[in-house]
Amino acid sequence: xxxxxxxKLSLNTATTRAQWGLAQAxxxxxxxxxxxxxxxxxxxxxxxxxxxxxxxxxxxxxxTGLCRGGFFTAKDWRDDNRRAIEEAHALGxxxxxxVVGGLPQGSKDLAGARQQVADGIAAILPEASKxxxxxxxxxxxxxxxxxxACINTLEQALDLCDALGEGVGVAxxxxxxxxxxxxxxxxxxxxxxxxxxxxxxxxxxxTRDLLNDRGMMGDGVIDLPRIRGWMEGxxxxxxxxxxxxxxxxxWRRDADEVLATCLECHxxx
Ligand code: ZN
Numbered sequence: 106x107x108x109x110x111x112x113k114l115s116l117n118t119a120t121t122r123a124q125w126g127l128a129q130a131x132x133x134x135x136x137x138x139x140x141x142x143x144x145x146x147x148x149x150x151x152x153x154x155x156x157x158x159x160x161x162x163x164x165x166x167x168x169t170g171l172c173r174g175g176f177f178t179a180k181d182w183r184d185d186n187r188r189a190i191e192e193a194h195a196l197g198x199x200x201x202x203x204v205v206g207g208l209p210q211g212s213k214d215l216a217g218a219r220q221q222v223a224d225g226i227a228a229i230l231p232e233a234s235k236x237x238x239x240x241x242x243x244x245x246x247x248x249x250x251x252x253x254a255c256i257n258t259l260e261q262a263l264d265l266c267d268a269l270g271e272g273v274g275v276a277x278x279x280x281x282x283x284x285x286x287x288x289x290x291x292x293x294x295x296x297x298x299x300x301x302x303x304x305x306x307x308x309x310x311x312t313r314d315l316l317n318d319r320g321m322m323g324d325g326v327i328d329l330p331r332i333r334g335w336m337e338g339x340x341x342x343x344x345x346x347x348x349x350x351x352x353x354x355x356w357r358r359d360a361d362e363v364l365a366t367c368l369e370c371h372x373x374x
Contacts, residue, residue, distance in 0.1 A: 109333065109345060114371045115141025115169040117304065117348035118148055121363055123356035127152040128160060130360075135164040137364045141344040143170040143202075143302075146192060154195050161196065168198040169344040170241060170276065170302045175254070177225030178206035178218050186229045193238040199343070200241040200301040201233065202276050207252045218255045223265055226273065234272040241301040242266065243276040246284075248315055258282070259291035266299055274299035277336065278348065280306050280319055283327045289335050297340030304348045305329060305374070317352040322370040329374035345371060 116139050118130045125133060127148040134142050142161060149157055149171070161168060174189035176182055193201040205222040208215060226240065233240050242262040245254035256262050259282055262275045275295055282288055292300070307325030312318050322329055333345070347367045349355050355363050 109371060109374065111138075111368060111372060112140050113343075113345050114139055114368060115143055115167070115344035115346040116364065116367070117143040117170075117172065117346045118145055119172070120347055120349045120355065120367070121360040122148065123352075124358075124360035124363075127157055131157070131160045131164055131166065133360060133364055134166055136361075137368060139364065139368070140165070141167040141169040141346065143168065143172060143198075143346050143348075144196070145172045146189065149192060149196075154192055158196050167344065168196045169346050170200050170202045171196060171198040173202045173204045173243075174229075174240070175203035176206040177222045178209045178255075182206070182225055183228065186225075187232065190229065190233050190236050190238050194236040198238065200239045200274070200276065202241050202243050202302065204243055204245065205254045205256050207250055207255050215250070215255060222255060223268065226265065227269055230269060230272055239301050240273045241276040242273065243278055243302075243304075244281055245278075246281040258285055258287070259295065260285075260287055263291060263295055263299065266295075274301040276302035276304060277332075278304035279327050279329065279332055280304070280308060280348075283308060283332065288332070292332075292335045292339050295339060297342075300336060300339060300341040300343070302346060303333075303336055303341060303343060304346050305371070306347065306349045313353060317350040318354075319349045319351055321349065321355065321366060322347070322374040324370075333374070347371065
């Protein structure tokens, strides 16, 4: 299989969030020749949406996604998603990533939560379509079903896409789906139209923190070239967005070193 094209690397700004705000991350991408960026909304708010849009455009960066909308089981979900769609539109983002939300506080009704999510996405889909913002459902590892996302496999996400119709697809984050025995089959099922984003990092052994101990590509057990092959086989030709939450390692390092390492390791995976 061909090695990945360096021009396909995108920086999800979570990777440098401990060191850099969004303005610095934009400059960092420009300095290192990284062509894509995926901002988080708290950093976007801190910089200001218009200023961020201007700086991203001035540096010729593609916005490979905006993180994040979703949390449909929380109280203020509708307004928050409306704002997220506006921001994604202002940035010209390729998609709005949806972390769909877990169980409502005090609830044990997982099926009910999943229905709430389906209803929530259906409710915002017309606005998103009108704004030209594709919605990317990101299935999260089942360990996060209670607190973050009750959509936990690609199959589940695609069933939802089938029910919702156009304007919605998936974000495939290797950290969340690498273990899934149906991964190859479901990536093929998704197809080019619904594969909206590809998030990369690695699964460390041992994992010291289930949320914030993601590894650099190549440092763990995920067969990244194989998964990339499945994505490409399904027609995905978009960016490879590096997204590393790492309180114990990468968030403690110099951010320029982190970016240089991302570029180096991406080349091999
Ligand atoms: Zn992700």
